[in-house]
Amino acid sequence: MKIIDAMGKACPVPVVLAKKAAAELALEGGEIQVLVDNQPACDNLKNMAEGNGYTAEEEMLHSGSYRVTIKVPAKAQEQLMIQSVKEGIPIRKKDSGLVVVVSKNYMGQGSEELGKILIKGFLFSLTQLETPPKAVLFFNSGVLLTVEGANTLDDLLELEKAGTQIKICGTCADYYSVKSTLGVGQIVNMMAITEQMASAGSVINI
The missing domain is CATH 3.40.1260.10 (DsrEFH-like)
Incomplete structure (x- = not known):
């Protein structure tokens, strides 16, 4: 399990940190806990998780303190790549233009x-x-x-x-x-x- 302390960090830093952690867990799967200090950060984290096929649960620790637990399924990145190839979506461009x-x-x-x-x-x-x-x-x-x-x-x-x-x-x-x-x-x-x-x-x- 990875724990990310994003207390006091402005948008979009909590989401960026969570995405990086999720990428590291993409093949084997795992759990990420992100600590934040505002409701919008919780909402952004949950939206990111759901958009990538993960699950996310929010818990208030005390006033102004939250924990968002994100569960990354095993081989999520591999499945995403396979789906992208099937749908004809390029996985990465060398030059975005x-x-x-x-x-x-x-x-x-x-x-x-x-x-x-x-x-x-x-x-x-x-x-x-x-x-x-x-x-x-x-x-x-x-x-x-x-x-x-x-x-x-x-x-x-x-x-x-x-x-x-x-x-x-x-x-x-x-x-x-x-x-x-x-x-x-x-x-x-x-x-x-x-x-x-x-x-x-x-x-x-x-």
Whole structure:
């Protein structure tokens, strides 16, 4: 049995940790216990488990503390691969063709403070994809996510290490006076950004 202490960890970290543990148990099967401190984390863990053919049970330990027990059946991953082959679904792509465009340093509309938490979680989630994006493009205030000291820098460095191209609008970097403090990626012009988007298999705009 694997025990994961995800207390105090923001979304999507509890789910990511549970998925990694489940992958390690995929052939032989086993049980995972995840400790979390909020109901949404419990719901996300149960949704992940059910979506992958596992079972999940939630238990409140005390106020604000929960344990989610996930049971991974033996050879679940092997069965998934066999099913994918039968259905003609590719198991893994070497190049997803995905380009992610980040135009601001927060995610969504409404609270900018919440949006900064969400963009951190989103970029971290990109590092957990089986096949990373082909490129992540930054312009306007999105370039602020690429500077030294940004809480998103480690995630972007991890993406770059995995082969993702990190490209930063030079005009935007000049506007925000951050060229000298960039911690990742390369400066490009708008034509290069346009060409990257035009040739993408799919594009996500943030």
